[in-house]
Amino acid sequence: MSSNECIHIKGARQHNLKNLTLDIPRNKLVVVCGPSGSGKSTLAFDIVYAEGQRRYVESLSAYARQFLPQMDKPDIDNIEGLTPAISLEQQTTSKNPRSTVGTVTEVYDFLRVFYARLGTMYCPKCGRPIVAQSMDEIIEKIAAMPEKTRFLLLAPQVEQKKGTHAKLFKSLLGEGFVRVRVNGDVFPLETPPELDKKKKHTIELVVDRLVVKEGMRKRLADSVELALKFGSGRLSVVQVGGEHDGESTLYSSDAVCPECNISLPPLTPQLFSFNSPQGACPKCSGIGSVEYFEPALIAPNQGLSLEQGAVIPWKNPKIFSRYKAGLTTLGEKYGFTVSTPLKDMSEEARRVLFEGDKDLKWKGVLKILGTGMQFGSIWRDELSRFRQSRPCPACQGARLRPESLAARVADKNIDEFTRMSIRKSLEWLSALEFEAHQKLIAGPLLKELTHRLHFLVNVGLDYLSLARNMSTLSGGEAQRIRLAGQLGSGLVGVTYVLDEPSIGLHPRDNDRLLKTLRDLQGRGNTVLVVEHDDKTIENADHVLELGPGSGWLGGELVYEGDVPGLLKAKDSLTGKYLRGDLKIDQPETRREAQGHITLRNVRTNNLQGLDLALPLGCLSVVTGVSGSGKSSLVVDSLYKHIALARGTKVDNPGQLDGIDGIDAIERVVSIDQTPIGRTPRSNPATYTKIFDEIRKIFSTTKEARARGYKPGRFSFNVKGGRCESCRGDGYKRVEMHFLPDVFVKCDVCKGKRYNHETLEVKYKGKNIHEVLDMTVREAALFFENYPVLKRRLAILEDVGLGYLRLGQPATTLSGGEAQRIKISRELGKRSLPGTLYILDEPTTGLHMHEVGKLIAVLQRLVDRGASVLVIEHNTDVVRSADWVIDLGPGGGEHGGRIVAQGTPEQIAANPDSVTGSFL
Incomplete structure (x- = not known):
């Protein structure tokens, strides 16, 4: 195929790829599959995407490039x-509390303009509509009063404020005015009343005295303009005589409630932004x-x-002694x-x-x-574990x-609007009716809003609300939100690289996702998907299968072609697996519950x-x-309430009447997909404590003992053996700057982390960097004479991570890999009875063949006395369970019920x- 028809890759040797040459058809839906660690992400992200980004940077002007680092060309x-x-x-979501579904998809930007242009202000106190009026509208309304109506045209100056206000009277007299109205009575400015400075007063400037009659319009217009000028955009009309004597009407060129006298700001997009000082709640600064x-x-x-230390922050005897006298006095009054x-203690005493x-x-x-939170960052960090977040009392989370x-x-x-489900939001928008002049403004905005909301529905997220915080979403949901955002951008001629977009989707919803991918491809884009x-x-147009194994056993092109060919390969x-030649074995019997x-x-x-x-026990x-x-059921309700009962800090535990039987649970562990670390410093070896044993081994070598090197010398976290440049x-x-931050290899140690002297120490011919560069499988053979290391490495291999390098930076691990590393650490512990493990979609990133291994690992946890609760869509995992709880029947407000269990x-x-x- 020519370069116009395909992306031609020649001699790919990045990571474990073995000199691959292949073609990716352009403007097609192409799926890359194969076992974990076979090189799928390397091909899709580290070659296709990375080279695409590098060439984009190279296309920029020399001036722009000087601010950007040289990006390495893939191998x-x-x-x-x-x-x-x-x-x-597929990555864990943003932890920024300001990121919501609405802001990430940019729907909220259009919504702010929508409310700024088409919204009507209502008084926060009395609820009446408030509309800012032009000067012409004010003149028309005053002139429309009955003929011969006498009235005063007043400009408000002071409203219910203490003081003598003598300077104000003098200033108004100097401007040429004659009369002033104070607390409802009119006085000449030459002899104003002497006011009690301790009492509140209301002062209005009398701009004119008028009678409604023919020919008064020019004088009225001049007086209204003057009144608005001296009244800061406001004026009031007070009728004199007749049946409406003393009746006052407030007019404003700004939005002001005439009843409550509350002035409201003009409607602008910034007023509806919680990231802007104009719109953010002053109490919570827009966080909610x-x-x-x-x-x-x-x-x-x-x-x-x-x-005895009941109050944990005062457990230290020195700290407790500061408050002992006060507590003793308190106890004398309340009986403790x-x-x-x-x-x-009595309830009142505890209060x-x-x-x-x-x-x-x-x-x-x-x-x-x-008060202690003000004593520096160390004390503040210590106290933060005793704090929880709750909706802001001022804005109620708005x-x-x-x-x-x-x-x-x-x-x-x-x-x-943003708290409604996306499906309900669409229904509400479609039912809106506008006046003729508003339709011109509403049309383009409604089109953009409905388009973007439809994209979210098409990727199976109609149950979410625009106000939903991004940090509460799964990795799969977050990726599909970004996918919806790309659909909204309308780009063509682009290569999209996606990592398992079906994560978190029930089999029922897959059709909608496939339609979305087809829409993206149908616009003239190449869609390259890493998927299991x-x-x-x-449903792919073209399939690339890498393998046959993981790590150094992978990196080969096992199959390239269409789906019918794959089924015959x-x-x-x-x-x-697709033919049915291989399948995951199901247990013959189901365990009985050991309590509930x-x-x-x-x-x-x-x-x-x-x-x-x-x-329990299942x-x-x-x-x-x-x-x-x-x-909501498993994490927010069950996990958070058990964790709270065990003294662990959790935010916003779910609403329920009670939870019984948790005495049987000594420990609850949520094994989620959050990273095991946020910098390249964290890796599988450090997280699983394998690195501690490796450092001890290196410190016992002949060269290390001769130089006096201790295990700390082989740590890259402390000075001594590490490279100080990085x-x-x-x-x-x-x-x-305008692109995401990148990590570039250190130009001093070339990515090896250690200084030259430390790297001279070798064990069995390998230095510490070379050991960290080994895969788990290679390290298991290398350290086979060390039982502790061999056992921990074997567990990592059992959970399907034999291909991972020991020192692989945590920033390069997928959510599924991070989750399985956490499972391996738990399996390495001696005692498991009384432990409840909660896992959210552990099959993420696993090939069908590896799902069977994961199921065996979960069954091992249960066999050793633990209870395991899994949120999962994978039908093989569901078939392997002892007990299944099926929620539904739909999503959002149409869900939330137990449809079936057993x-x-x-x-x-x-x-x-x-x-x-589907079972």
């Missing part, structure tokens, strides 16, 4: 036909939540007394001593202990700890100031007051369509279960 001979590349990786000290975290063990266990007693000048534990929330389109303010999902592979591991944890009336997010008895799986409430990172972070066989036989139909 390839040549690549032709490459178009600009955009990557959408505030942190507070939680008594349950400060004093988790109610059986201890104050003297410092030796009384907290559980034996004043934490909240304080003004009479005794006892500030309370919460206030004292709050993030915006009251003036921003006072604007409405139809019946909703911007916060109410059988349905996505079967004898050497293809993927083909064998019972949750009562769970109402977290969209959960509709459900009751659940979760079996492998349990929670499944259901996207947005049905799986994470401080042991091996890489340097470079700010790219053994996999019972779920498959249940006609109400969507999951059952």
